[in-house]
Amino acid sequence: MSESNGTTRDSIADDRRYDVAVVGGGPAGLTTALYAARLGHETAVFDRGGGRAAMMQDTHNVIGTPESVSGNEFLSTAVDQLRSYGADYRREFVTGIERIATDRRRLALALSLSALGWAVQAAGLWFAFRALGTTIPPYVPLFVIPLGAVAGGLPTPGGLGGIEAVQITLLAAATTVAAPTVTAAVAISRVGGFFLTTSLGAAAVAALKVRTAGADDYV
16 A cells, blocks of 8 residues: 555545644544644544454443444444544555665664564563463563564454464463463453554644634644
8 A cells, every 4th residue: 555655546636735644443442543733634434344342242441432333333433433533544554664775774763663662562461471470481581572473463353362362372381370360461462552552642742733813722
């Protein structure tokens, strides 16, 4: 879907460029895009469809949303709200982003931040075991997390179940910890990681520079 200059074929056709491109149209991605659009940035969401939220029969723990609302209804309402602020929502699958590969400095920065992200996830998994009264070698999560991430490419919505299954299998094989404890630690790590990344994403959006024009509308 992507071209060498970092834009999509559709955006090339209409000669439109975006300030913010969000890959993934789940609750976190749509919320990020909504904030960016309301702050005056040209924003687009690229979503392959499906995902965990779309599988929900009822919506829980979302302020202002009745539990009777299904995941698909919730996402549809969010997309409509996003479009009302001028953002684009595209049902496309992102197969590659080549622009960063042409800039060695950006590529090095991206790889460094990616490695840092995996290290933070590995630390979170290690502390999850500590919270359950068990200690595992620090190097174990360092290979479990990246290998588990590969499972995100499995043909399930968002890698649902695949990542957790791979992590549990690897941890059970590499340690002497009982399977129930391993399962609990992975669950704690995955849920905690979700809230951490969501919080960091919200903080990143809040740190975006706001255009002065019409700034009073966002107060």
